[in-house]
Amino acid sequence: MDEQERLDRARIRAYYFGDKPNADKAMRIAGVGHLSDPVEVDPYAGLSDPVDILITMMGRMPYRSAAHEVPYPLSRADLFKRLTPGAQTRMKQHAMRQLEQGDDAVAIEILVSLVCLCGASLADCLPALMQKDVYFPGILYRNAGSAVARCLVDDIELSGGYQGAKLAALAWTGTEEAVSAFRRWRAEASENEVWRVIELKTASHAAGWEITSEGERRDLFDMACFGLNEGMDAAKENDVVKLLAESDAVCPWCSGKLMTLLDLIPGSEKLGSLALETNRLRVATCMHCGCYEDLYMDISSTGDYCWYPGNRKPDDLPPRGDGDGAVAPATRFLSDRRRDAYEAADWTLGISVSQIGGFPSWVQDARYPACPTCRGTMKFVAQVDLGEFDRLAQGMFYTFSCGSCCRTATVYQQS
Ligand SMILES: [Zn+2]
Ligand SMILES: [Zn+2]
Secondary structure (H helix, E strand, O other): OOHHHHHHHHHHHHHHOOOHHHHHHHHHHHOOOOOOOOOOEOOOOOOOOHHHHHHHHHOOOOOOOHHHEOOOOOOHHHHHHOOOHHHHHHHHHHHHHHHHOOOHHHHHHHHHHHHHHHOOOOOOOHHHHHHOOOOOOHHHHOOOOHHHHHHHHHHHHHHOOOOHHHHHHHHHHOOHHHHHHHHHHHHHOOOOOHHHHHHHHHHHHHOOEEEOOOOOEEEOOOOOEEEEEOOOOOOOHHHEEEEEEEEEEEOOOOOOEEEEEEEEOOOOHHHHHOOOOOOOEEEEEOOOHHHOOOEEEEEOOOOOEEEOOOOOOOOOOOOOOOOOOOOOOEEEEEEEEEOOOOOOOOOOOOOOOOEEEOOOOOOOOOOOOEOOOOOOEOEEEEEEEHHHOOOOOOOEEEEEEEOOOOEEEEEEEOO
């Protein structure tokens, strides 16, 4: 059997697997014989081009059953990260063909992977996306450039009302056109149009920035970003991050022990580039109550924290169960490789999303808490994906800080 024939057979099997009559027919045509017992199928047999492998991996086949497929040795995310610029272009072209054929879901999955994992710009694809009214997720419009931004501004102004997804797409362009349009629209909103101000804020928060009361753009996260490794890349004890350590302090609501979600040791050169407002940063929460309400802590310059007395207890807070919040403590190390700030922006791409700095991987809508004292939007510091530390735990804790008020906050989301 030559290579091509082997490949054809593998494809036919993969395609028809799970649909017995059609499988038998296909197998007869291919001369393979009957497929009476479930067999493992290798859809990647004979493939060596990463673009072909990714297309096969992400293809939707009607009777495909992943349970019986030989998995490819590299993950989808790893394959994307290894694409050369030429291969990225071919992947983009494939996505645009899928879009033309009406398979928007696959097209968007590919395009988002290209933006997050390869740092690609989709400027050349955006006119076609706009033609098809595809504005979500907004990250597709990251680095879209001025021409696209002007187009979106005109569109929004002509339509006379904001449309959430379009507004967020404009915010994602991050262009001066976007910032000045947001500034202008906010100034034009009358006192009775609080909803307009909220809509503008929601859209710009989705893209990770805001317009301050002085009319300036302020980013709500830091571009420096480090993943967390289990092993130490280099012998740098300053790169240690302690996670999920039980504290002696007690939560006044449920009487459980508070948890130090993360403890950043001072002195790491990498944290210097994160421009944290305090040198030592410990962010604490209650693993039970923190899942129901944003929790604030006051911190000292030495990294000690205490419960912020203004935390507001929800009326319907369920009682703490026996095993609630039981997660084993962990030690990780800041990775030597600085991560692209947007690499984990989409939490579904199959990479470890626990990280210090960078753009938050919102599982639900973006939610930056406001500091209860100065009312300013708190800046994102780090996120901890509990599932990465305990297979029984789920959900993500996002942590924030307000440097001027020496306060931290945690927000919890789960899918
Ligand atoms: Zn509690
Ligand atoms: Zn504050």
